[in-house]
Amino acid sequence: MSARVMVAVAAALACAALAGCGERPQSEATYKQGKYQGKPDTRPWDNAPLAYGNNKWTKGDKRSWEDELKGRTLNQNENTRIGQ
Amino acid sequence: MLLTRKSASAAAAPSRLSGGLAGILANTVDRRAFLKRSGVTLGAGAVAAQLPFNMIGKAEAADTPAETGKVEVRRTVCTHCSVGCAVDAVVQNGVWIRQEPVFDSPLNLGAHCAKGASIRDHGITHDSHRLKYPVKLEGGKWKRISWDQAYDEISQKLLAIRKDSGPDALFVVGSSKHNNEQAYLLRKWVSLWGTNNCDHQARICHSTTVAGVAQTWGYGAMTNSYNDEQNSKCLFFLGSNAAEAHPVSMLHTLHAKENGCKVIVADPRYTRTAAKADVYVRFRSGTDVALLFGILYHVFKNGWEDKQYIQDRVYGMDKVKEEVMAKWTPDKVTEVTGVSEAEVLNVAKTLAEHRPGFIIWAMGQTQHNAANGIVRASNILMLALGNVGRSGGGCNIYRGHDNVQGATDVGPNPDTLPGYYPVFVPGSWVHWSRVWNVDLPWLKKQYASEAMMGKPGMTVSRWIDGVLEKNDVIDQDPNLRAIIYWGHAPNSQTRGKDMLEAMKKLDLMVVIDPYPSASASMFAMVRQEGAYLLPVATQLETEGSVTASNRSLQWREKVIEPLFESRTDHMIMYQLAQKFGFADQLVGKKDGKQNIRLVKGKGGMEEPSMEDTLREINRGAWTIGYTGQSPERLQAHMRNMHVFDVKTLRARGGKDAKTGYDLTGDYYGLPWPCYGTAAIKHPGTPNLYDTSKHVMDGGHTFRALFGVEKDGVNLLAEDGVCSKGSDITTGYPQFDHVLLKKLGWWDELTDDEKKEAEGKLWTNDLSGGIQRVVMKHGCSPFGNAKARAVVWNFPDAIPQHREPLYSPRPDLVEKYPANDDVKVLWRLPTLFKSVQQKAVADKTAEKYPLILTSGRLVEYEGGGEETRSNPWLAELQQDNFVEINPKTAADRGIRGGEYVWVSTPSGAKIKVKAKVTEGVGPDTVFVPFHFSGWWEGKDMLPYYPEGAHPIVRGEAVNTATTYGYDRVTMMQETKTTLCQVAKA
């Protein structure tokens, strides 16, 4: 290939490359109206209980976490302690 | 810029792994990030610390290395009010990072109000408005100095004043926010200095209650507990806005209400508490006796009184009945209170038909010039209905600050030593010098004279007159020249303008407080020098016990080390004592013995041990039974709150895992009186005067304090009236060695006990043997007597209605005048009638036609500088305001939200915002008292030390309040004065 073509090709390539320079890259996913577009979130029961405190459940087990919470909710009802 | 943005920061790595990092979960909240994210709080419209994402640079991700550090949970108690809500403070690396509710607590079950829920702010150092280092007023500016320099200068000045004028030239305003140990040490400290001129917030809070109620039946404290309201059928709130002043108590109240209990609220304002009432009665502020006796009139008229109970346990009710039926007929009641006969009858009927019931009060009853009578009238009403001395009934007195009960019991009172031993009884000094291990002759020489040693001191409500009055009319040699404000605000006392004058004259003012308080700003406004501010640690930065309103003691663990340069109160006491030469006496060091060990505090400096101090209290406070609450028992209770029943406060079982202590039978917090030594394991007394139980089970009788008979009438309980299982089944006097010998119980004492108890009473027998043996026989150490409806140690034998000194009804002033002036009351001349007469002569009620009353808000507490420095609380109430009725406002052309001037006969006027509401009647306006930092419209910000001003400042209502004091206790008349309101 002649140098001029090379340059032309290079210029064309460069132009093509430059065309995207002023813009930040778009997100990979195409924007779909009505669907959540943000970061994923962890589910609460996929965490282990804290090192301190009384909370106990098995990490990853939704049922045991729900049970833990249900028990905890009863603290908001004074009758559970008064009625005893 | 694109509309949808992906996160460009490296900080966020969407991953599901985070959950697995159990250890790190506990460590992810570290100090530096914590500091960065603390709210910025420069007042309304402040810049948020939480910036929008596009302004957070990559720097955020870099400066938060995960710090490792064990997480600890320390159990403490909120430091705001007397309910005593427990708090679990989560601490990591010495930083208080979180707080959790303590559901196990039988007192609050995990609940908090705004103040308790935000208490962690005390541990935040970023943008803190606390006093951080000692400062001295120099050239009108607050200059930072070192502790050593502060101590040197303060002690030099005080010793010079003492040399010139004697020890009585100093007034020490102590604190109801000190824990029991600190309050106790402060009373000792002041005694060692050589004066009785000390006081604390109880004076302006419940002093009238303590005096009046003690006169009725022996102890001046809440008879039952907040919890016991759940067992009640009727709650009569007269002078209490519990929804704002004791919010968590409403948990018990509302639970009771939902289970059939009737709630009656009588208040000049329709408060948040009144909004929950079944029956609401609006009456004129200050006319409580008329209302109470108006109710009693209907009780007697309809025969609703408990005749058997009165005959068995009450003295003098017949005389009261005579007076009530003659003086308080419905027409007179309506004339004085403004309440119709039908309403009064309704209240009486509700009370009579729903027993047992409580009467509940706070400042609404206590802050009047004849309040000693008002509280007694409340007692009489409850006695008439037979409500006292049983679960679900009695006088539930809601105390204010977190430890005002404890400070009153064992702290800096001008007329008593710890445990209410009167200073004018020489035996009290003999007793306490023994307990303190202090040489009594030496102690006597510290005082100006023995006469001064036995004379009750001045009160915090009148210290200003101690400075300003002419020297020949005060009952001590020197005027007051120096004052130490130790954990007490000045803007909760009346006559702010006069206080400013007093500050102009003082030689020295020392403020020892975590916050500068209005003392600093007021002083700097009128003086160029003469004041020092010392930063002291809060109760979250030390350990110690605190007594809740229901008399339960709770032990606080230390959450964090004292912040900034602050030191604990007891360290400062000890260090100043070293300067004054009584450090050894403070810790009871003499003859090779030392009562209170010194432990290493902040920075390795020594301070008295709080546990040892409590043990000393245990050895000496026999009168009120502060003897059984050893540190070990209290700490076991704090660790095992879940075993205590909420309705009865009793532990049904349980053993402390740490010490093996058996909790069975104890009442939570060992509510005093917990008689005898810790060894006999008295469970505490949850409900006072309750004869249905054995004394070793929490049972109790009325105290025999006033003699055995009066005018031929028996003052002791009648035959058959005694606590359960009592060996003596009739009335008996208080116990001493003579009575024990007479009964043949003397030989039940051990030999050691006999040696100590010989010649002693139940109150000064340091072995506790007398109390032990007496209770073994089922008897109360303090006797078994009748409650007295009529007293003879007070100016009014039967409670009288007396119009406020600044009364809106000159016609009624004639019929119900105030007491006569007194030449000397608590060392000062005190005016009553002459002030009232002058107000009538000057036609004050015409110039100032509105009743000005003041009170509490839920967001703030006390003088307010502490809570107004907490951004989470300050944001909720940013302006001081006056509640004004729509008609009153319309008549003056005032719109809601506008600034108005409230002016009073004191000559002062304050600028506040108008809140137009039907909550107050057309004749009354209300201003909360928690504000300070403005003076008659001017912002006092320049007068605070740098960086230590409250976020929210406003007018102090007490800048404008007027002269008026209770005839017995010198309580200030803050609930009723006169004012005029005008557009600003």
Added chain:
Amino acid sequence: MARMKFLCDAERCIECNGCVTACKNENEVPWGVNRRRVVTINDGVIGAEKSISVACMHCSDAPCMAVCPVDCFYRTEDGVVLHDKDLCIGCGYCFYACPFGAPQFPQAGAFGLRGKMDKCTFCSGGPEPDGSEAEFKKYGRNRLAEGKLPACAEMCSTKALLGGDGDVIADIYRQRVTVRGKGSEVWGWGTAYGPPQAKPAAGSKS
């Protein structure tokens, strides 16, 4: 398990603002942003005053979610409505749409720009790793991930504000209403069932 819900019992709420400060404390919410507020209606009017604590209701069919132009809202499996602050453009449309005034906007910069929307998260953080720095800084504490319930409900002074599994909450409330015989009329009982009926005439069928 039902979805997470709040219920504020107006018979018990005394406007102590404990819930408000508990939230500010636990989530370190700055001045000017109030995820939870207590509203008192008929202040001072005898017999009519009521207080109730309001924050995000975590609606099942959330209007905020429906109108958001960048779709930054999502709902967790427990029914908690959360959003991604990284996507939020601060337009305030959710503020228009919300019937409870839940969306809050921190002020930022010198010109009072409306910052990223902030609101009650039911103390369950947001789309960042649970319990991490980033999550705390942007969204506050994640108590659900610690097996706890929202701080406001757990600290309510009179246990007026209940928060947690809707089923359990309803049970607690039901028990209360049964014992005391009233409370639900504040919520429009009268709208659903008509005003309290006059006593039937003697002899007529009840």
